[in-house]
Amino acid sequence: MSQDFRLDNIGMVNRNKKISFTFNGKKYFGYEGDTIASALIANGVHLVGRSFKYHRPRGFFGVGVDEPYAILQLERNNERDPNIRATEQEIFEGLEVKSVNCWPSVNFDIGAINNFLKMFFPAGFYYKTFMWPPSFWYKIYEPFIRMAAGFGEASIKHDKERYEHKYEYCDLLITGSGPSGLASAYAAAKNGARVILAEDKPRYGGSLLTSDVNIGNQTGAEWSEKIITELKSMSNVIVKNRSQVFGYYDHNMLVMSERISDHLPKTQKYLPKQRLWYIRAKEVLISSGSIERPLVFGNNDTPGVMLSSAAKEYMKVYGVLVGKKPLIFTNNDSGYETAVEFKKNGINPLILDTRKEPSSDIITEAKNLGIEIKYSYVVVAAKGYKKVKSADIAKISDNKKDLSNIENIECDCICVSGFWTPSIHLASQSGNKSEFNEKIDAFIPKKSKQKENTIGSANGKFTLEETINEAFNKGYEVSNKITENNNKVSIPTVVEKKSTEHDKFWCVPLPKGKSYKRFLDFQNDVAVTDIELALREGFRSIEHVKRYTTLGMATDQGKTSNLNGLQLVSDIENKVVPQVGHTTFRPPYTPVSIGAIVGREVGKHSKPTRKSPMHEWHEKNNAVFVDAGVWLRPRYYKQGNETLFEASKREAKNVRKNVGVCDVTTLGKIDVKGPDAAEFLNRVYTNAWLKLPVGKARYGVMLREDGIVMDDGTTTRISENHYHMTTTTAQAANVLSHLEYYLQLVWPELNVNVVSTTEQWAGAAIAGPNSRALLMKLFPNTDVSNEALPFMGYKEADLFGIPAKIYRISFSGELAYEVNVESDYGNFMWEKIIEVGKEFQIQAYGTEALSTLRIEMGHVAGSELDGRTIPHDASLEGLVSKKKDFIGKRSLSRSAFTKPDREKIVGVVPLDKTTSIPEGSYIVKDPKAKLPNPKLGHVSASCWSVEYDNPFSLAIIKDGKNMIGQKLFAMSPLKNKTIPVEIVSSHYVDPEGKRVRA
Amino acid sequence: MLYIFCPHCGLRSQNEFAYGGDATVKRPELNKEISDQEWNNFVYLRKSPRGKHLELWHHISGCRQWIKVERDTSTHEIFKTYKADELTE
Structure with missing residues (x-):
């Protein structure tokens, strides 16, 4: 198997390891270190997808995160992963990918008819079409739109992969390992700062891997290798590749997604597939680099038209030719670097430069190499449907308005360079208001809002010397602020070719009589005409134009399209770009998988499951559980083929007739202690508490300040200054916060402490006419007679050697007791109750029977105290004191609450x-x-x-x-x-x- | 995610705290005669200023203390934090 477009002596992929994969069912091979994109291009495959709206053939446009076209669906280890970028996904043995947004195949796509129906799909077509008749919506329009919209197909299976979250703290987070990232990380790390350096790609070095430069007598690639090796060896540095810092949040919290296993056939044991890092950084240096801007001309979306920097990277990093008859179309010097690289690899490119008479080192070099250059020339339109076959080119007048005779020349790719756009997304997310820099026709960060600085080409510095100097100095300066160390490393000398000014020209006019589509947004199919239409229809604000036309709203977030769109709007409106402004940059910078965001909090891990100490007994006795707040409680204990209805009826009946036992461990319990505890309860509850004697319990209702019932429960005076409060299972946490609020903020003069004891006590409610008889057997040494332990009484007792507390309280309406022991003895208590209770026909009962018992007694619970009722609504007015004041009392005299x-x-x-x-x-x-x-x-x-x-x-x-x-x-x-x-x-x-x- | 200085525990992430609203509201004294209007203002009406605001946060997953946080509601800048018993007037 030979690869027609693979170069032998260049690139960084591992030629010793061949890897096979399939694309649309056909087998291909590449090398270890290839992306799907580089491997397919090496095999001469350029048609990989269809465009979103018109289903036009689409190939590769970039080489990294900016890729708008090559979005594929991947099968890995029997899991489906939709919407992965072919330019980022590395290949592994057995990888299967296929095209999306096309049917039946990428080669023959029926949806391409949209291309010929494009008069029906103007900007905002979905606001205009599909409206009438209304009855068509469900049966015709919606299914059609659903089929046509979106890219990949999400899996409906449970994702078995593991995703993790990690919190990290550092002095300095550096986003991007290009020249500025490496230099600043090195300077800061050498000065003692704790540094995290994040690189999105597998390889470190950024533009150093592809530029023809020299740093400290080494090539860019050698220098970056040296620096990264040293950084990795330092204990104060974390270096991460395949890691995208995608969001800049408040107070210098940044989130990074690390793709740990995506490039492997299978996630390794003990490793997650992806890890999400929450990084709190004292300072941030944004070294995210810049993205090349496209030039706009007819059919500029044809496969084979791509960024010139991408073509260069495919050659230098992957050893892959994007074409053998390349046409370079540029308005600046960058295109020349690509041309020189082609030439060095034995390919003859043709350069079309929109400038009239530029001169610089690199242009001279291109000339000396014998590369053909046409000045004041433009590509009018790309020709070819599924791949560029030729280009219509023409000379353009000095005012860039008129085209002379159009010539057609053969070519198999068109590499475009419209200068560079700094990636200011993270800076902008941090709150930094950017400013327009006329010199580079792009926005750069302005004044820092959070502790962040942008360096290198992300800050509009496009020469390496400037970048390296700035980065070394910033790295030192920022680390010095934090560590107060003064270890300054020397800055290496930089040799690079000087470039000359770029041309502001970017959009080729249409020749007379032609109506070529000239695309701005390649992923959402937004063309020049769409923006023109939006403005004609009266949309002025760039935010409105964006939403109406969907410019920059695709998953690439307009990385290649935003500036050209702004430029077009300002040209038509006769404004300058800064007047138009730019749309808001929001996280994430690149798509993040939902799995990574969710992390481990899936299924049973989405919230804690609390189990009572008696849980195992319930399980053994066929309990069917129900979620009660964060707890699992037995709903009923199933006997034979019983239904819920039959079982709960049996259990409830047995309580009324004999005796039942219910696990009430989940009730909220709060210890209230202190000399002012009685006074505090008196203010918290609606009824009177000052005279409750020691050893007695009382039922109480507490309100919110707006008079609505917040919770109810019994509170028992254990000793002079010690009360045991119970709350409902659901409100336990809220009641504790409520009490703390009043004690800490409203009445700090009260000497009271509250603490949750919910988990310290296991509780069993013993209810039914036989309950006293049972209690006498359980506590033979304690007098539990009606006189010694009356209703609402409390006693401490000895349960076969275990200290227990008996509260004579009842929710079921029967003669009932609640026995509490320390949690560790819970199971012992429960088994004793069941064992001793046998002769009294005891049965355990669940929440369903508990409900039945309380409903027919007319005891209120959460379904009545539903956040809308005052005590009077629930017939609890007898508990509302007229004499004293309490939380929420004043609200009860509101007219709405006193209406008859x-x-x-x-x-x-x-x-x-x-x-x-x-x-x-x-x-x-x-x-x-x-x-x-x-x-x-x-x-x-x-x-x-x-x-x-x-x-x-x-x-x-x-x-x-x-x-x-x-x-x-x-x-x-x-x-x-x-x-x-x-x-x-x-x-x-x-x-x-x-x-x-x- | 905000980074809040708890005067009892130090700098902690926002997810350890629960928001508690306006810290300048003062509950009317117990047993005091008070008009419907005054009570209504206390129970329901809160200022929602753009800019500097003194608000309550409850360190529920930490020391369980209510604290006062002086924060800019538009920029999230936190100027100073106080214990519950500070700034009582």
Whole structure:
């Protein structure tokens, strides 16, 4: 197998290692170190994709992150990776890639008909087309747009790859390892600074790898190799390749994505595929270099038209010729460097220079080498469909407006150079307002906003000598600020060819009678005519023009198109570019995979899972779990083929009849301690707390300042200055923050401390008529009689040698106790309860039965205390003290809260006593009323009452207490149900509360 | 991501903190007669200035102290941070 376009004696790829891969099903080979782009070009393949809108054939335009065309879909280790840039992805054995945005194939693409229908796809076509008739939208337009839009196909499989996040801190982060990056890193590292040097490409050195320069008597490549080797050996330096710093955020936080395994056939053991670095840097030096600007002419998107710097890099780094009959079209000296490189490799290029009589070292060298140069010449249009076959060229008048006779010359590639655009993205993201530099026709960073400096060609310095001097000095200066060391390294001498001024000309006029498409944005198919149309239609702001035409909005973010677009707008508007301004640069600089952003926080790792100490017992006993906040709680314990409904009914019934035990470890617990604890609770809760005796518990409700119920729970006075507060599982963290807020900021004079003890205690609620009998067996040495341990009483006791706390509190409405032991004894406690409870027919019950029990008792929970209710709405007005002040009290006298017909809690029973009412149903007077049917309220919670063996629900309805006895309707449009119901008291079972006091 | 100086712990990233709103709001004293208007202002009305603002942050994943942060809301520049008991007037 020979590669027609591979050069033998040049390049940095490893010729000893051949690598085979497939592109669109066909097998090719390249060498280790090749990108997909370089390997395909070596094989003479230039047609790799179709354009976004017109489906025109597309090849390669660049050689790195700026590539707008060559976006492919990759299969690696049975995983699909859409939208990878062929110019960045290195090849590995077995790599499979294919073209996107074309059907049935890249060679014959039906979508290319759009190219001939282009009058239907002007700028903003999606705002104008697809509008009528409206009925066409779902069936015709949307499927069509979905099929036509986008590039690769995302995998719908779970991504098995591992991605990691890493936090790092450094004195100095340097983004880019070109001459300025290397020099500044070296100077700073030698001065003792902790440096991170990030390089996007696999190879370090940037432009030094391809320019014909000499630093300290070494070639650019040799010098960069020497510096990078030394940097790598220093303990205060982290050097990373394949790492793109893509975002500059507040307070010098930068984010970098490191592609660790993308270039390998398979991710290695113990390594992630990609790693996202969050870097907090004391100082940042942006050395991101510059990107060559295209020149604009007819059909300038034809495969074979590419940046001249890319053509040079393909030769020097990869040993690959982009063509054998190259045409160089340039407005500056850079094109000459590419031409000289072609010539040195035995290829005869032709240079078209838009300038009239330029002269410089490199031009002289080109002449001396015998390269043919045509001055004041332009390419009018590229010819050829799937590959450049020839070019129409012409001499252009001095005022750059008129073209003379058009000649056609044969060529197989057109290398364009329209001068250089500094990559100011990161500087701009940091908040640096850029300024337009007339000398280079581009924006450069202005005054630093954060601790950042831009150096080298990213700062508009286009000679190596300037760059190296600036970078050494900046590296020293910045590191000196941080380390206060004074180790200055000497700056090497630089030899380079001097270049002369570039030509401001960039867009070739159309010849008479021709309507060639002249593209500005190659990825989004935005042509000169689109911008002209947008301006004709009245769009003026560059931000509007951008969004209307989609200029610069593709995944390449306009790296090659932005400035030409701005230039065109300012030309048409007769303004200068700085008046037009530029659009906002936003992170990410290059696309970042979602996997890297998510990192390890996938699946079970997306949030912590908390398990109670009794979790294993629940698992062994067939518990079906439910997420409760961050906790996993047993929902029910399945016996045989039981359904949720059957199991929860059985469990709840057993509580009412015998005794049940429920894991209540997840309840929030807060220790409140200090001489002012009683006073503090008195201000936090709506009811009175000053007189609660030691050894007693009390139920309390706390409000937000706006009067809405925040949480409820019982708090027990353990000793004089020590209270044990419980909160709901869901609000535990918020309540703690709430208490801390008042103690630290509002009433700092109160001598109180609060601390969460949720995880310190394991809790078991023992509920049912047999619970006291069980307790007597569990605590034989403790008097648990009704007199010694009355309702809302508290006792410390000994559970088979383990210290335990018994709270006589009840959520189920039955005679009930909550036993707490230190978490490590939780399982012991639970197993003892089950073991001893056997003779009392004990059964464990889950949250579903717990719900049933509390609903039929009319006890409120999260579904009633839903962030909209005040105590009165939930029939808790008895707990609201009239005598003392407390958080939120003043709000309760707001007129909206005192309205007599406010929604209040009631019970709801279906008339047929069999149909369950869906939660969320509306309560209405007349189910046939005109829509929208006036709603009286909603059903907040439903259960099957085990006491009466019929459905029962809680609802919050207008003027609730006066509705009791009325016959209304529960409507659930969602479930398509209308159920005749009767409104009853919310206290459906044991309304006098006899059982809990029994 | 902001870098906030906790007066108790030192410089910490924003993800250790929870935002707590305007630090200049003063809760009316307990048991004080107060008009609907005054109470409304306290509960609901907050200034949202562009520029320097004194705000509360809660170091929830750190020392659990509420702190006051003087920050420019448009540039995110943090001028100074204070403990809860500082700047009480």
